[in-house]
Amino acid sequence: MLHILNKPPHSDAAKQLLLALSADDTVLLIEDAVQAVLYPDWQGWTVSSAAVFLLAEDAVSRGVYSLANVKGLPLVEMDGFVELTEQNERIISWY
Amino acid sequence: MLHILNKPPHSDAAKQLLLALSADDTVLLIEDAVQAVLYPDWQGWTVSSAAVFLLAEDAVSRGVYSLANVKGLPLVEMDGFVELTEQNERIISWY
Amino acid sequence: MTRENERLVVIRHAPYSSNQLREGLDVALVTAAFGGSVSLLFLGQGVLALLKEQTVGAPGQKATLPTIDMLEMYDIENLLVPAETLQAFNITSDQLVEGVTVIPTSELPSLFQRYASVLNF
Amino acid sequence: MTRENERLVVIRHAPYSSNQLREGLDVALVTAAFGGSVSLLFLGQGVLALLKEQTVGAPGQKATLPTIDMLEMYDIENLLVPAETLQAFNITSDQLVEGVTVIPTSELPSLFQRYASVLNF
Amino acid sequence: MEYGLLIMGAPYSSAAPHSALRFASAVLSKGHRIAGIFFYQDGVHNASSLMTPPQDELNMREAWIELHQQHNVALDVCIAAALRRGLMSELEAKRHGLVNFNIEAPFELTGLGQLLELQQRCDRFMTFA
């Protein structure tokens, strides 16, 4: 299952996503959720074995792209976003 | 100064209000902010000597009126809301 | 872990402050009206829609509680709330309307896996 | 504690995710264009408007940074951020655009008392 | 006293217009005046003459018009915020080569200067958002 989060990492939406997450799910952070780059200790980075990706163009526009790069966080372009939706039959948005 | 909060007691808006509050300010909780009734240890109840009021009709519609009454929290009707604005030259809304 | 041929509608916003709750419930009602089976999960602020002491709002504001009461008529009987949400709001289950099932928070991941269709409101 | 004949505009929302930030800045610009004196305070999510590495968004999305850069041309030079906001976002002042003044968080109450007009966005 | 209100929430999507309307009624019935209401951001949707809520919900635009008619409250709508969101007067529609429009008197399209002027002129200025 793919979870898409577009709210900041400490929002209600983010907390709810973390409660709903299964170990083999995938998470994509878009829009305001790319702020998670600023929080190395955000629960989403560690709470499960779920893979967490950032949408590159939103990280760029919001000024956290180079920081994400320095930290080695997995960034995907819009094509990669589409691939994540190809790989996951079910997709849930948290907003 | 009168501060009006209409977001839940743990929202960004509520946190910002608490940082901006002076000791002799007044706070009115409306709309979603009446949820503060559910949190006896909310910082707003104790952080300063500021007086904190609840808008009665919003407490009623959101199902926390009787709880507010039991706890002896200060409720104001819409007339009381107007009086608070008469008493305070400056009014800031946190939303 | 079978995927039930059912829809899960997730309500995450409070009554009155926006139309998100109402329009989420509308999707559940229409699903049921079309003969589909639907469960409702209330997360976070959404749990406030279930407080039984809610009354009609200010003049002209439509109340949510009558819609909640209507769910049963549409055979929507699966109203779920995780224990964590109740704890976070200091709400006990006797403050809620009849017919709500409190589920362990740890069951949320499997709940989301179980439904073929999930709509988050 | 005198009340300066100045307007304080408070920016509390992030760029791109809504128009609240842009339309808040517009009020500051119009105040200045009418010859008024205006200070800008960035609280919470609003501080993200000041990250200097922001670039233009996706095609068709208007960037915020050019508006921030424009503030100086309108003689809006008082850009304030409380230390608490920077700490909360793990942002250091060298990640911000030029000309931002970091103020002690404890000065926020007196800051709000000082201005005759405050507009919260 | 003279009150001014700034409304930045849309009807049916935000509680702000409801709260503002109830507050406005209470202010007026205590003998105060409301010099003007300024609609900004998503609040511009309050002025839509095409707003058609279900019968059991309040028509917010009609409620504002009643306030204007009974108490002479000016209803100003920010023109930049309005155009972007699809709200325009007949005059603006013509200017943009459009036939339809959805802002009519007593709502007036105006600039942000009007908001600043309202805030300065009033004894009390309040935001509902």
Place this chain on the structure above:
Amino acid sequence: MEYGLLIMGAPYSSAAPHSALRFASAVLSKGHRIAGIFFYQDGVHNASSLMTPPQDELNMREAWIELHQQHNVALDVCIAAALRRGLMSELEAKRHGLVNFNIEAPFELTGLGQLLELQQRCDRFMTFA
């Protein structure tokens, strides 16, 4: 694969339409199809034919229409959510005794059943809100 999108944010007030549009372009250029886009809640504002953003901002409605014309994507708007928010077709306007309207083809006013049907029919269903 066949995609369906649900959009619940208004242009200029939410980033959701921008994200959805960019995603839709990427999906199509990878050879997938988009069966339909359903506009609900504040997303109904995407359909407003009176939307007039500044020249340096994207006209979101025109972008959706382009998607429809080039890739035959159905653009459905929830009628209940639309009427309440002041969006209506010529037909609905007549029904309500109004002269003006702001929803035109290729946008279609429809019921929530269409949303459920879209979700069931597609291989992938995504929400942007």
